[in-house]
Amino acid sequence: MTTAAVRPTNPDDTAGGHRSRLLSGMGAALVEKGYGAVTIADIARHARVSKRTFYEHFADKQECFLAVYAAASDRLLRVVAEAARPEMDWRDQVRTAVHAYLSALQSDPALTRAMLLELPSAGPEALRLRRRGQQDFAALLLERVEQGARQLSPAMATAVIGGLNELVLEAVEDGRADRLTDLSGEATDFVRAALMA
Numbered sequence: 003m004t005t006a007a008v009r010p011t012n013p014d015d016t017a018g019g020h021r022s023r024l025l026s027g028m029g030a031a032l033v034e035k036g037y038g039a040v041t042i043a044d045i046a047r048h049a050r051v052s053k054r055t056f057y058e059h060f061a062d063k064q065e066c067f068l069a070v071y072a073a074a075s076d077r078l079l080r081v082v083a084e085a086a087r088p089e090m091d092w093r094d095q096v097r098t099a100v101h102a103y104l105s106a107l108q109s110d111p112a113l114t115r116a117m118l119l120e121l122p123s124a125g126p127e128a129l130r131l132r133r134r135g136q137q138d139f140a141a142l143l144l145e146r147v148e149q150g151a152r153q154l155s156p157a158m159a160t161a162v163i164g165g166l167n168e169l170v171l172e173a174v175e176d177g178r179a180d181r182l183t184d185l186s187g188e189a190t191d192f193v194r195a196a197l198m199a
Contacts, residue, residue: 024049028045072131095146107179
């Protein structure tokens, strides 16, 4: 789920930016080979660091993958929160938030596809991380709809986010990761309908 707009970076990363380069290296290796085939050597090669440097930052490739996914999810949440400013009408917030989300994912379709489709291969911790990310998006939705649309339960907010994610996943599986903004209208209508029901 990382993109040019969502590419993971760590502002606290000093020491030559090795951690940030390793995250980008994992993304490149993931696109190149898929999670199962990626090796530490692949990540280090793409990051232009030694394997020793890799192990200074991560215990294994799963930890690195999870760091990429977490950083991308955090950045994506910030992109969406910034797009849907609280002073906007809730309908406009939905439209801009959905478009910002889809645009960010679409800006690096190969990596978006790899992250979404390879996530289950990274084990139960990856699935827990995805769930936490969805909960963060559901919490943002709950916070913003308090300002105008009907009140949602946390379970309903989770269902709305889950439905939006399924639309994205279906498009990615169908080879349309480079055209995710084509879903903007339908996805916006879906979220608005859920908020008005």
